[in-house]
Amino acid sequence: MREVRVKICGLKTPQDLAAVARAGAACAGFNFFPKSPRYVTPAEARALAVAAPEGLCKVALVVDADDATLDGIVAEVPLDMLQLHGHETPARVAEIKARYGLPVMKVIGVAVEADLAPLLDYQLVADQILVDAKAPKDAVLPGGNGLTFDWRLLVGRKWLKPWMLAGGLTPGNVGQAIQRTGARQVDVASGVESAPGVKDAGRIAAFVEAAQGVKGGVPILR
Numbered sequence: 001m002r003e004v005r006v007k008i009c010g011l012k013t014p015q016d017l018a019a020v021a022r023a024g025a026a027c028a029g030f031n032f033f034p035k036s037p038r039y040v041t042p043a044e045a046r047a048l049a050v051a052a053p054e055g056l057c058k059v060a061l062v063v064d065a066d067d068a069t070l071d072g073i074v075a076e077v078p079l080d081m082l083q084l085h086g087h088e089t090p091a092r093v094a095e096i097k098a099r100y101g102l103p104v105m106k107v108i109g110v111a112v113e114a115d116l117a118p119l120l121d122y123q124l125v126a127d128q129i130l131v132d133a134k135a136p137k138d139a140v141l142p143g144g145n146g147l148t149f150d151w152r153l154l155v156g157r158k159w160l161k162p163w164m165l166a167g168g169l170t171p172g173n174v175g176q177a178i179q180r181t182g183a184r185q186v187d188v189a190s191g192v193e194s195a196p197g198v199k200d201a202g203r204i205a206a207f208v209e210a211a212q213g214v215k216g217g218v219p220i221l222r
């Protein structure tokens with residue numbers, strides 16, 4: 001069975017990038033949501049992206065971004081994927097994919113089974129799906145809140161596109177999350193930090209090791 005791919009989201013410094021590369025993560029995420037403690041400007045993200053080792057997938061996280069914002073990011077930062085973490089409709093996902101010619105990963109926030117209803121429509125237009133915990137109504141951030149959701153909602157699901165699991169993952173629970181859901185890709189932001197927006201190289205290494213050390217990855221049926 002192939003290795004679990006890990007994405008570490010919200011990198012801000014060259015030290016973060018070095019830790020991610022050293023740990024053997026597959027993807028690095030740059031966060032362009034201005035209210036986030038993980039926010040980077042396009043210029044800051046560019047400096048990190050150009051220094052990234054070959055083969056590290058560079059992902060831009062945006063939230064309901066308009067064309068002007070996306071134009072600025074895509075023109076400045078060498079990217080491999082766009083992560084849409086807002087309320088983008090399937091039509092908007094298709095529009096962004098066509099406009100920039102980059103693979104697009106659409107995020108679905110999940111708290112209850114009904115939240116998974118739009119999955120089919122999004123799988124028809126996006127290249128990948130990221131299943132994350134749904135942010136509470138009063139949350140400032142639509143993601144990166146360190147919340148988990150009921151992983152049993154994913155068990156036995158048929159997927160048309162590659163998908164990634166996120167939401168409250170940590171070095172301590174990622175192995176169990178992979179075993180319970182059968183995820184082959186995982187994403188983390190706050191679970192590898194010492195404070196909001198401050199990545200911890202030791203936790204990054206421990207997370208990747210825990211994710212890649214899982215044997216079997218067979219979903220446990222309800």
Ligand SMILES: O=C(O)c1ccccc1NCC(=O)[C@H](O)[C@H](O)COP(=O)(O)O
Nearest residue numbers: 009036143144145146167168188189190
């Ligand atoms: O991390 C943020 O600050 C953030 C802000 C706005 C939208 C999304 C955001 N983060 C998304 C992620 O980094 C992850 O994909 C995901 O939400 C998991 O976060 P966490 O539970 O902290 O691991």
